[in-house]
Amino acid sequence: MENYTYSPDESEDSDTNEVMEMVDPSCDPNKPVKVSFEEITSAAYRIKSGIVNTACSKSHMSDLTGMDIYLKKDFLQHTGSFKERGARYAMLMLTEEQRQKGVVAASLGNHALAVCYHGYQLGIPVTVVMPIIAPIMKIQKCRDYNAKVIMEGKDMGEAKKIAIQYSKKNDLTYINGYDNPQIIAGQGTIALEILEQVQDVDAIVVPTGGGGLLAGVAVAIKTLNPNIKIIGVESERCASYNAAMESSKPIFTSIGGTLADGLAVPMIGYNAWETSKNIIDKMVVVKEEWIAVAILRFVELEKCVVEGAGACGLAAILAGQLDEFKGKRVVLILSGGNIDTTILGRCLERGLAADGRLVKCKVTVSDRPGGISELCKLIGSIGVSIKDVIHERAWVTSDVFSVEVKVVCETRDYNHSVELRDLLYSRYKKVRFDNNQFQSQVSSTSDYD
Numbered sequence: 001m002e003n004y005t006y007s008p009d010e011s012e013d014s015d016t017n018e019v020m021e022m023v024d025p026s027c028d029p030n031k032p033v034k035v036s037f038e039e040i041t042s043a044a045y046r047i048k049s050g051i052v053n054t055a056c057s058k059s060h061m062s063d064l065t066g067m068d069i070y071l072k073k074d075f076l077q078h079t080g081s082f083k084e085r086g087a088r089y090a091m092l093m094l095t096e097e098q099r100q101k102g103v104v105a106a107s108l109g110n111h112a113l114a115v116c117y118h119g120y121q122l123g124i125p126v127t128v129v130m131p132i133i134a135p136i137m138k139i140q141k142c143r144d145y146n147a148k149v150i151m152e153g154k155d156m157g158e159a160k161k162i163a164i165q166y167s168k169k170n171d172l173t174y175i176n177g178y179d180n181p182q183i184i185a186g187q188g189t190i191a192l193e194i195l196e197q198v199q200d201v202d203a204i205v206v207p208t209g210g211g212g213l214l215a216g217v218a219v220a221i222k223t224l225n226p227n228i229k230i231i232g233v234e235s236e237r238c239a240s241y242n243a244a245m246e247s248s249k250p251i252f253t254s255i256g257g258t259l260a261d262g263l264a265v266p267m268i269g270y271n272a273w274e275t276s277k278n279i280i281d282k283m284v285v286v287k288e289e290w291i292a293v294a295i296l297r298f299v300e301l302e303k304c305v306v307e308g309a310g311a312c313g314l315a316a317i318l319a320g321q322l323d324e325f326k327g328k329r330v331v332l333i334l335s336g337g338n339i340d341t342t343i344l345g346r347c348l349e350r351g352l353a354a355d356g357r358l359v360k361c362k363v364t365v366s367d368r369p370g371g372i373s374e375l376c377k378l379i380g381s382i383g384v385s386i387k388d389v390i391h392e393r394a395w396v397t398s399d400v401f402s403v404e405v406k407v408v409c410e411t412r413d414y415n416h417s418v419e420l421r422d423l424l425y426s427r428y429k430k431v432r433f434d435n436n437q438f439q440s441q442v443s444s445t446s447d448y449d
Contacts, residue, residue, distance in 0.1 A: 024164055027179045029250075032274035035181050037223040040188035040216060043089040047186060050088050050121065052077050056197040056331065060301045065317050068329040070198050071302065074190060075310055075337030079113040079141070081262070082213060082335045083177065086186030087114035090175050091122055093182050099124050103173045106130075106163035108156060109138030110262055110336050111177030116145035127172065129163040131155050135261070135340045155255065157266045178210025179269025188216025194331055195224060202328035203229035205313035207335045208241050208283070209263035211272030217333070218279045229281040231322065233312045235260040239285045244268045244277075259291045259308035259347055262336055284322065289354035290315040295344075296351030298334075307339040308347070356414030358387075360406065361421075364430035367403040375405060378427060384420050385410040404430075 026033075054076045059069040074082040091103065102125030105115045112128040119126035127148040130139055133155065142149050150166070153159035160176075167174035176183060190213070194204065204221060206214045218230045234241055237258035244250045250268045258264055294311035297318070298304045313332035316322050322330070339347070352358035365371040372391060379386055388408040411417045424431045 024160075024174060024176055024179070026174075026181065027176055027270050029270045032270040033181045035184045035188070035215060035219055035271065035275045037219055039181070039185040040192070040220050043085070043182070043185040044189040044192050046092050047085060047088045047189065050118065051085055051189075053193055056194055059332075061297060061314070064301075066326045067317065067322075068327075069317070070201075070329070070331045071304075072190065072194055072197075072331055072333045073304070075304070075306060075334050077114075079110070079117045080336055080338040081110040081114065082187060082190055082333070083110045083114035084118065085189050086177075086180070086183035086212065086216075087111065087175070088118045088122075089186035089189075090180055090182040091115070091118050091124055094124070094173060098173045101172055102126060103175050104129070104163050104167040104170075105175045105177060106153075106156065106160040107177050108134050108159075108261055108264065109338060112142050112147075112149075113138055113145075113338065115175060116142045116147040119147065120145040127166065127170075129153065129159045129166065131159040133261075135338070135343065137340050138338055141338075155266070156264060157252075176269065178212035178265065179271045180212075181271055184212045184216045184272060184275060186216070187213040188220045190333065191217040191220035194333075195221070198329070198331055200329055201225075201228050201331055203231055203281075203322075203325050204331045204333065205231045205233055205316065205322070206333055207260070207263060207309045207312045208232040208234045209238070209260075209309065210265040211241055211268040211276060213333070213335065214241070214280065215269075215272040215276035218276045222279045229325075230279065231313075231316075232280055232283045233316045234263055234283070234285055235291060235308070235312065236285050236287055238264045238266075240265055241268050242283050242285050244273055245283060249273070259288055259295070259343075259350075260312055262307060262309035262338075263312070284316045286312055286315040286319055286321065289350070290319040292347050292351035293318055293354050294351075295339075295347045296355060299348065304334065305337050305339060305344065306334050307336045310334040310336045352410070356417045357411050359409045359411060359417050359420065360434040361409070361424065362404055362406050362432045362434070363424060363428050364402050364404050365428065367401050371403065372405055375407070375428075378423065379407065379409060379420065382416075382419055382423060383412070384416065 054074045056070050056072045059071050062069045077084045104127045106129045116126050129150045131153040152162050206217050208214045214232045221228050235258045238255040240253040243253040250273050252267050255264050291308050294315040298306045365375050390406045392404045
């Protein structure tokens with residue numbers, strides 16, 4: 001692992017140089033670039049030999065959601081995300097001198113992987129700056145493509161500053177992962193494929209982080225068919241596009257830990273904003289628990305392992321935020337599938353909990369022989385599976401003959417969890433459930449808090 005820290009003392013006029021080195025030359029806030037449809041078609045022609053034309057197939061969840069859903073599976077690109085489209089186009093457009101010197105990128109993972117892979121394919125030296133929160137799997141894959149990996153910065157904002165500074169100091173080309181105009185044009189090629197693969201599309205739902213994919217897709221679609229609705233979707237933990245809409249300009253937004261780590265960008269790109277601000281139809285902000293449920297649904301029903309960013313479109317549908325498209329034909333862009341196996345396990349468990357199928361409750365029972373056994377038999381009598389049992393005596397203050405038992409159970413569905421809850425409340429005086437997030441969806445036979 002390598003650390004790089006830029007020191008202002010390396011120059012005589014440190015304050016001026018530090019400001020200059022923070023500027024991304026391709027993303028001038030005072031002169032934003034609006035990407036054209038012609039640039040997107042040019043990108044499609046240039047990259048087609050090095051990019052997978054991924055499937056866009058009808059989803060098994062169409063009947064479940066009441067929509068005609070199609071899934072654009074761009075997680076099937078070689079490095080597992082749509083980022084390859086823009087990365088290859090941007091690198092193909094380099095001059096010979098720029099190719100010889102190499103490029104620098106900052107990324108949590110997917111853009112880094114794309115640049116490293118296509119740099120390796122095209123013989124271009126690559127350095128990537130990845131924040132310390134970047135997934136381990138993505139870091140190792142970048143190294144597998146012979147890239148120089150610098151682990152520095154607590155988040156994407158810091159990593160980007162370090163990468164720009166590093167590129168200036170070493171006379172390398174910095175490739176912005178979401179706001180470089182060529183990156184935006186490359187990402188827009190996914191829309192051209194969708195229109196060839198699916199007829200009579202009513203809406204396309206686009207995961208949104210820095211805004212590059214949204215901008216490219218919006219330009220391509222609105223040029224060819226203005227009637228198709230473009231819906232952006234982002235996590236509530238990193239809703240930077242929504243913040244830009246409220247402020248009428250890109251604005252720094254604090255971001256928190258999110259399952260959609262690929263969307264964790266603190267500010268929408270200036271070029272992406274200028275390109276997309278007037279042509280998108282709706283922006284949706286989804287809660288984390290719905291992202292977890294969406295990841296679970298993809299694994300169970302589609303046999304697809306999709307990262308949080310790619311699952312956001314389905315999350316919005318499951319949360320009821322796109323009900324106006326009931327009966328319509330909707331395309332979801334599954335933007336990436338690079339999720340750490342450890343994180344995947346947590347996501348599936350969190351999804352089961354949010355779905356009402358993994359339940360944790362605390363029950364105070366008699367500490368006399370058979371008390372805990374009776375509780376377990378009662379739970380098992382309705383077909384609920386017990387995953388874990390922990391009992392605690394020291395913190396039970398009611399009497400010395402009682403014990404608090406914490407039970408983690410697995411149920412068939414939310415209605416089964418409600419059945420369990422009602423059964424326990426009917427037999428025991430002290431019962432507390434820790435996860436009833438979706439209680440309003442199912443009517444219970446009892447009125448318990």
